[in-house]
Amino acid sequence: MKISELSKRTNLKAHTIRYYEKEGLLPTRYVQRKRNNYREYGEDAVTRLLLIKEGQLAGFTIAELRELTKGDESSPATDEMQVMLIERKLVSIDRKIGRLESFKAYLTKRLALAGRKNGFGV
Numbered sequence: 001m002k003i004s005e006l007s008k009r010t011n012l013k014a015h016t017i018r019y020y021e022k023e024g025l026l027p028t029r030y031v032q033r034k035r036n037n038y039r040e041y042g043e044d045a046v047t048r049l050l051l052i053k054e055g056q057l058a059g060f061t062i063a064e065l066r067e068l069t070k071g072d073e074s075s076p077a078t079d080e081m082q083v084m085l086i087e088r089k090l091v092s093i094d095r096k097i098g099r100l101e102s103f104k105a106y107l108t109k110r111l112a113l114a115g116r117k118n119g120f121g122v
Contacts, residue, residue, distance in 0.1 A: 006041045010049040017049065024066050025052055058093055
């Protein structure tokens with residue numbers, strides 16, 4: 001598929017897709033160059049880009065995502081680095097979830113109080 005189709009399917013702008021390619025997050029197995037130098041993307045590029053988006057939402061940096069997605073070139077050192085990175089991110093995500101749950105509880109209480117004050121019966 002062309003970059004415009006990939007952009008629509010992933011909700012990413014074309015320049016963002018090209019940036020990910022330049023940064024090594026979308027290696028050549030996901031993108032082929034045609035004779036006219038146009039990029040042609042396979043179906044697996046959609047999955048890869050959606051994974052990258054989710055990783056960024058979870059707080060991964062581009063460098064961390066690059067390290068995490070090196071699984072294809074697996075070596076003991078790479079595997080060890082990936083394990084450490086994943087463990088750190090899981091701790092970070094758990095902290096964020098805890099903070100969000102605390103804030104949600106606070107907002108829920110405030111909503112209930114505001115509802116009672118104003119007779120909304122929340």
